[in-house]
Amino acid sequence: MITWLNHHLQAIKLVLSRMRTNLLSTFMICLVVGVAMCLPSLFYLAVDNLSKLTDHMKSETEISLFLKLDATAANIAEIDAVLAKNTAIHQYHLVTRDEAWQQLQAKSKDNSNISSAIEQLGKNPLPDAFYIQAKSADPDTLETLRNTLQSIPGVEQAILNADWAKRLATLLGIGKKLTFFITALLAIVLLVIIGNTVRMQILTQKDEIEVSYLIGATNSFIRMPFLYAGILYGLFGGLLSVLMVGGIIQTFNYSVMEISRLYGSDFSLEIVNAELYLVIIGMAVAIGWIGSYLAVTRAISAIKIS
Structure with missing residues (x-):
């Protein structure tokens, strides 16, 4: 040796x-x-x-989950429970139709055309919505999550803006x-x-x-x-x-x-x-x-x- x-x-x-x-x-x-x-x-x-x-940049990877206009408080609670169990979701929050309506009215005060158009509507056309932030920024994972959320009963549309991620x-x-x-x-x-x-x-x-x-x-x-x-x-x-x-x-x-x-x-x-x-x-x-x-x-x- x-x-x-x-x-x-x-x-x-x-x-x-x-x-x-x-x-x-x-x-x-x-x-x-x-x-x-x-x-x-x-x-x-x-x-x-x-x-x-x-x-x-995950804060920009947001899925907007719009509920049906006739969604009740019970429907919202059921969807909330489903979201809470989904391990692919980092965090989420609910914006009720009333809150969204108030936010839209506040933002339209500086624009007379939009303000008059809102007044002509007469009633709130906005749905309740969950805004969801996913854990992953991978485009395929985000698309899979969007499809899963779209299939939840009571959901009208799930929108994902992940063009930047792709x-x-x-x-x-x-x-x-x-x-x-x-x-x-x-x-x-x-x-x-x-x-x-x-x-x-x-x-x-x-x-x-x-x-x-x-x-x-x-x-x-x-x-x-x-x-x-x-x-x-x-x-x-x-x-x-x-x-x-x-x-x-x-x-x-x-x-x-x-x-x-x-x-x-x-x-x-x-x-x-x-x-x-x-x-x-x-x-x-x-x-x-x-x-x-x-x-x-x-x-x-x-x-x-x-």
């Missing part, structure tokens, strides 16, 4: 020494990895925070797909870059590798330093990406702070997002390992054949 650990520690020390010797090229490779990982992370943050904004859900869906494709494309680019870098290192050490084979070195022994090189490129690149994302978030928060204050909002992005940062570093390390593994396996096969 101790021998195995010593081999790995020696491989890591060897790789770090080579990186220090070629510090500029090492930094450039890590910078490329960092930028490539930063871009999809920013797209993800944009989509994720748009999703979170829907939680602040548009937002569509945009978020496009954003998620775009983030996935950008991540996949950049991952392929990183595989090529890290693979070529490791392959060039193997070519510069071809004589050493051939001598190692002559004295009985195994493929895993030869492969180990190059695999650690890919892992460290990914690790340092991932750390650079985390710093970039944190700096961009901080700059963004400063920029929108004044706008958020004007709209009475405290909206800002979290600078410390441990889950996202771990994913960035983990993906960068994985890409570095895969790229170096493919490159070193192919190069070793070529050396053996030659």
Whole structure:
């Protein structure tokens, strides 16, 4: 076990020494990895925070439940009991026809045309209505809830204005797909870059590798330093990406702070997002390992054949 650990520690020390010797090229490779990982992370943050904004917009996700004009107090109580048992409803309140009539009259005082039209009606044409706020802002969930409420006895019409929610859900869906494709494309680019870098290192050490084979070195022994090189490129690149994302978030928060204050909002992005940062570093390390593994396996096969 101790021998195995010593081999790995020696491989890591060897790789770090080579990186220090070629510090500029090492930094450039890590910078490329960092930028490539930063871009999809920013797209993800944009989509994720748009999703979170829907939680602040639930007050606009309201279903208006208009009762029949001949609804009695008993009918209203029955509907109220049904609404109270529905787990998809966050909260609701009743506006009686008399209250709605008074509100309409109050609002029409400043408009003579509307006021005269109301006076000509002679009687209250408005129904009792429940105004319901759903727990979810998902368009399909809202539509299902609306259909359920529409089927309640005594309900004349259930109206849902969720066009904004549908548009937002569509945009978020496009954003998620775009983030996935950008991540996949950049991952392929990183595989090529890290693979070529490791392959060039193997070519510069071809004589050493051939001598190692002559004295009985195994493929895993030869492969180990190059695999650690890919892992460290990914690790340092991932750390650079985390710093970039944190700096961009901080700059963004400063920029929108004044706008958020004007709209009475405290909206800002979290600078410390441990889950996202771990994913960035983990993906960068994985890409570095895969790229170096493919490159070193192919190069070793070529050396053996030659």
